[in-house]
Each structure stands twice: as structure tokens, then as C-alpha cells.
Amino acid sequence: MLDPLASPYTPGDIATFTPGRERQTAALERSLVGVAGRQHFEGRIQVVQGARGVGKTSLLRAVERTATALGLSTAFVTASPGATLAPLADLLAHRMQQLSPMPLTEQFKHAVSRVGLRLGPAEVALDVRAASALPSAVSSLKQVVTAVAGATQATNRGLVIFIDELQDADPSEIRVLATAWQELQAEVHAAGAAALPAALMAAGLSSTQERVTEGASFAERFRFETVTNLPENAATAALFQPALEAGVIWESEALEIVLTRSGGYPYFVQLYGHEVWLSRERRSGDRIDLDDARSGVAAADEQVELFYRGRWNRATAAERRVLATIARSGLEEMSRAELAAALGMHSNDLSVARAALLGKGLLAVPRRGVLALNAPGFGQFILDETDGDPQFA
Ligand SMILES: Nc1ncnc2c1ncn2[C@@H]1O[C@H](COP(=O)(O)OP(=O)(O)OP(=O)(O)O)[C@@H](O)[C@H]1O
Ligand SMILES: [Mg+2]
CATH class of the missing domain: 1.10.10.10 (Winged helix-like DNA-binding domain superfamily/Winged helix DNA-binding domain)
Structure with missing residues (x-):
């Protein structure tokens, strides 16, 4: 039961309703269906990229929910400099434990410990140890993915790995991922190879494609989807539908102002929607009218001003x-x-x-x-x- 007073908008939080992302979601979900239904290995690493606050994490989380609903095992990590693969390996080990009644083998644990390059900041900068550790990290990651994806087959499903903020991963770690994925792809296609139901999906800022293709020709192993601001019909749905579900109707003049002010930028859509909701609440009607919208917009404008200033100060x-x-x-x-x-x-x-x-x-x-x-x-x-x-x- 929805709390009739709680705001249905999510400024700064994951959106569970993601209108305007149907095309990107469908592309990723096609891969999920291939993994779950045909035990397919998705050889391309799929990356959703776009500006800050445009809805990448929300999209990735929505796809993760679909994966779970399809019975797939998932591992979701957020990349950070020097610490992307190690947390991923630990999470995969945790999944392995959940999937298999047997204790983890020493061999598996050893592979897990060797996936993360576990570099210090100096080594990250120089990328020295990364180069020598690379083959071992690649083969360890392959071993771990193969073992976990194999364990999921007991339930005839598969494994989906999600990596958010991929632009923050070190180039060396991206290289390990891309190389491991490519080698797994080649092995799956070899005659008599066992099925390997798995996919790898990621999200990152607009700079991700450049980061990934930096210095190495990995481009063809990735597929990039760009997300931008919402078209008007999607922004309308994002405002209108959550209110409707709580029994509240936006009047068209009110909606119009918020659509104009937010410019389809998903974070602003949520922020303006939220502030207008709060101003309606004070009057506790079941409609959102022009007055509600005007006072909510004024409150949101102040926050937006701070938001711009914060960004400007960072430059x-x-x-x-x-x-x-x-x-x-x-x-x-x-x-x-x-x-x-x-x-x-x-x-x-x-x-x-x-x-x-x-x-x-x-x-x-x-x-x-x-x-x-x-x-x-x-x-x-x-x-x-x-x-x-x-x-x-
Ligand atoms: N399709 C959508 N429709 C409406 N609002 C959305 C949509 N997707 C995300 N949002 C909202 O936009 C804001 C940013 O969402 P999210 O955190 O997913 O973006 P992001 O691209 O991952 O941001 P960052 O670059 O900061 O990580 C949140 O307030 C979220 O609720
Ligand atoms: Mg995000």
C-alpha cells in the first residue's frame, strides 16, 4: 500500500520507473534472455554511457531486476580506481558459495585472490605491476567466471555481471576484463566446448568509450549505448504516472511548467517533481495545480542554483x-x-x-x-x- 503522503519522486536516488529507456533496456534484456534461455555466452561487453545524472545506474539496476526475475545470478559492482576486479572477484566468490552446497575449493579461492590486481596508487599511476600481473589476472578471472557460470547451470540459468562507473576503472583492469571476455568467447566457440551462460554489462560517463579504447584496440569487444536527456513524452510519464498511482493528478498547466524547467534532465525531472509534490502536500489536495507548481518550482530553483554552483566550483x-x-x-x-x-x-x-x-x-x-x-x-x-x-x- 502506497503511503499517500510520501513523495513518489526520487531526486538523487535510483529510479525504479525508467520511461524513455525502452530501447536500451530491450537491447540488454535480449542478451539476458539469450543467457537464460539458450545458455548463450554474450561475447560483447555492453556499456551504457551518458552524462552525470542522466539515469545510467537506474537503467542498469532495472536490467538487474529483470535478470533476477529470469532466475539469473547477478553480481553488481561499482568500479573505482585500483579496486574494480578485486571486489568483483569477492562478490563472485560469495555467489559461488550461495550456488553450491560444497565448500569452495582451494583452487577456486586461489583464483579469486589473483583476479584483483590489488595495486597501490603508485603502481596504478605507472601501470608497472599491472603489466606483469595481467596474464595471471586474466586467467584467474576466466576461471572464476567459468566456475560461477557453471554452478548456475544446476538451475539451468546463468550469470550476469554489472559494473557501474566503468570510467573510474584503471585501464589495466579494463584490459583484464576485455581480454578475459574475449578469450572466453573464443573458447566457447571451440568444438566440443561446454556452454557458458554469462553476460557482462556496464555503465559509465560519456568518457567511457575513450577510456576503454585508450591505447588498445578493444573497441570491437564492446557495444556502446548512449543515454541522453528524456524526450518530452518520457519526462511526462516520469512525472504523471507515479502521482497517478498515488491517486494524484497533474493539471496540464502545472505539468507544462515542470517539463520546461527540467528540460528532460532526469535528475531535474525528479527534483522539480518532488518539490512540487511537497508544495501540493501542504495543501493536501488530490490535484497538482498551477499554484502548487509555481511554489514547488521556486523551491527547486534554489537547489538547482546550488547544484550549478557546485559544478562550476569544481572546474x-x-x-x-x-x-x-x-x-x-x-x-x-x-x-x-x-x-x-x-x-x-x-x-x-x-x-x-x-x-x-x-x-x-x-x-x-x-x-x-x-x-x-x-x-x-x-x-x-x-x-x-x-x-x-x-x-x-
Ligand atoms: N528514466 C528516468 N526517468 C525519470 N527519472 C530518472 C530516470 N532515470 C533516472 N532518473 C532519475 O535521475 C536521477 C539520476 O539517476 P541515476 O543515478 O540513475 O543517474 P546516473 O546517470 O547513474 O548518475 P551518475 O552519473 O551521477 O552516476 C535520479 O534522481 C533518478 O531517480
Ligand atoms: Mg550512476
């Missing part, structure tokens, strides 16, 4: 110049070359600031080769902030 002086140049162009998006020309620099000299801004989630790559400010209204905030400042003239 260095050089990065702010890049952001201000895009804001001043008046364009929705700019190609790398256009941006470099506007900054009066060579395209290559832009790389450092660009990579940092993508990593911080301040810039997004809506399509290949183009850049855009992330979050609607951020451009106007930057214009106001830099107005009259000679540094940005």
Missing part, C-alpha cells in the same frame, strides 16, 4: 574557459574543432581540459565528436556568472 580556470566558450556560443552543442577555434587553440591542446570535464561530468558527448554542457540551464548560469568578467571576454 579549474582552464576548464571554466572551455565551459564559458560553449555557453557563449549560444549553440546546443559544439564540435571539437569549433570549440578549439573559438578558444583560439589547437584541437589537441583542448584534450586535457576536455577529458577532465568529461570525467567530472560537467560536459557530455551527446553524439560522437560533439560536446555539450550537461544539465539544462547550466549555460545561462555560466553566462550570468561570467558576465562582465574580463577573464572570459
Whole structure:
């Protein structure tokens, strides 16, 4: 039973209702069905990428729920520098324990301990030990995945691994994953090989594809899906439906304002929806009208201002110049070359600031080769902030 007063919106939390993501969800779920139904090994690592707050984790979690409903075993980890594979291996060991009544073999435990490169920060930076540890990590990961996927077959299902924030994983760890997955794929196709029901899905910021393809030709082993802001019909559903389920109707003028203010950016959709909900609650009606919307929007605007400021403060002086140049162009998006020309620099000299801004989630790559400010209204905030400042003239 829904608490009629609790807000059905989730600013900053995982959304369980993810309209507008049907295409991406269907693509990932097709793989799940292949794993569960045909004991298929999904050889491509599928990555959902997009800007901060656009709904990647929510999407991955939704697919995880489907996997569980299909009876698949799942392992969900969040990557971080120097610690992606070790936590994954530990989680897989935990799954193994759940799947098999037998105690873990020494051989399996040994493999688990060798998956994570377990590097210190200096080694991460130099990537030294990574190179020598690589073959052992690859074969250990293969062993662990094969054992766990094999154990799931007792129930005739399979294993799905999810890795969030993939852009934060070290290149060496990404290399281990990609190599292991490729070798498993080759082995599955060998004559007489046993089935290996498994898939690997990930999510990351817009910089993920570049991170993954950095220095090595892994591109063909991955399939990238980009998620961007919600189209109007999906943002409408995200606002309207949760309210309806709680017995509350949005009047169209109220909905219109919130759709305009949030610009389809999923985090803003939730934030504005939530604040409007709270302002309605104070009047406790079963409709959301224009007055509710106006006062809720004013409350949310204040938080959005802080949100922009937080982002702006995270940018260095050089990065702010890049952001201000895009804001001043008046364009929705700019190609790398256009941006470099506007900054009066060579395209290559832009790389450092660009990579940092993508990593911080301040810039997004809506399509290949183009850049855009992330979050609607951020451009106007930057214009106001830099107005009259000679540094940005
Ligand atoms: N399809 C959707 N429709 C409406 N709101 C959504 C949708 N997907 C996610 N959200 C909301 O958007 C916000 C961001 O979601 P989420 O954390 O999944 O994004 P993310 O891309 O993983 O963000 P980050 O880059 O910070 O990790 C949350 O408030 C969430 O409730
Ligand atoms: Mg996330």
C-alpha cells in the first residue's frame, strides 16, 4: 500500500520507473534472455554511457531486476580506481558459495585472490605491476567466471555481471576484463566446448568509450549505448504516472511548467517533481495545480542554483574557459574543432581540459565528436556568472 503522503519522486536516488529507456533496456534484456534461455555466452561487453545524472545506474539496476526475475545470478559492482576486479572477484566468490552446497575449493579461492590486481596508487599511476600481473589476472578471472557460470547451470540459468562507473576503472583492469571476455568467447566457440551462460554489462560517463579504447584496440569487444536527456513524452510519464498511482493528478498547466524547467534532465525531472509534490502536500489536495507548481518550482530553483554552483566550483580556470566558450556560443552543442577555434587553440591542446570535464561530468558527448554542457540551464548560469568578467571576454 502506497503511503499517500510520501513523495513518489526520487531526486538523487535510483529510479525504479525508467520511461524513455525502452530501447536500451530491450537491447540488454535480449542478451539476458539469450543467457537464460539458450545458455548463450554474450561475447560483447555492453556499456551504457551518458552524462552525470542522466539515469545510467537506474537503467542498469532495472536490467538487474529483470535478470533476477529470469532466475539469473547477478553480481553488481561499482568500479573505482585500483579496486574494480578485486571486489568483483569477492562478490563472485560469495555467489559461488550461495550456488553450491560444497565448500569452495582451494583452487577456486586461489583464483579469486589473483583476479584483483590489488595495486597501490603508485603502481596504478605507472601501470608497472599491472603489466606483469595481467596474464595471471586474466586467467584467474576466466576461471572464476567459468566456475560461477557453471554452478548456475544446476538451475539451468546463468550469470550476469554489472559494473557501474566503468570510467573510474584503471585501464589495466579494463584490459583484464576485455581480454578475459574475449578469450572466453573464443573458447566457447571451440568444438566440443561446454556452454557458458554469462553476460557482462556496464555503465559509465560519456568518457567511457575513450577510456576503454585508450591505447588498445578493444573497441570491437564492446557495444556502446548512449543515454541522453528524456524526450518530452518520457519526462511526462516520469512525472504523471507515479502521482497517478498515488491517486494524484497533474493539471496540464502545472505539468507544462515542470517539463520546461527540467528540460528532460532526469535528475531535474525528479527534483522539480518532488518539490512540487511537497508544495501540493501542504495543501493536501488530490490535484497538482498551477499554484502548487509555481511554489514547488521556486523551491527547486534554489537547489538547482546550488547544484550549478557546485559544478562550476569544481572546474579549474582552464576548464571554466572551455565551459564559458560553449555557453557563449549560444549553440546546443559544439564540435571539437569549433570549440578549439573559438578558444583560439589547437584541437589537441583542448584534450586535457576536455577529458577532465568529461570525467567530472560537467560536459557530455551527446553524439560522437560533439560536446555539450550537461544539465539544462547550466549555460545561462555560466553566462550570468561570467558576465562582465574580463577573464572570459
Ligand atoms: N528514466 C528516468 N526517468 C525519470 N527519472 C530518472 C530516470 N532515470 C533516472 N532518473 C532519475 O535521475 C536521477 C539520476 O539517476 P541515476 O543515478 O540513475 O543517474 P546516473 O546517470 O547513474 O548518475 P551518475 O552519473 O551521477 O552516476 C535520479 O534522481 C533518478 O531517480
Ligand atoms: Mg550512476
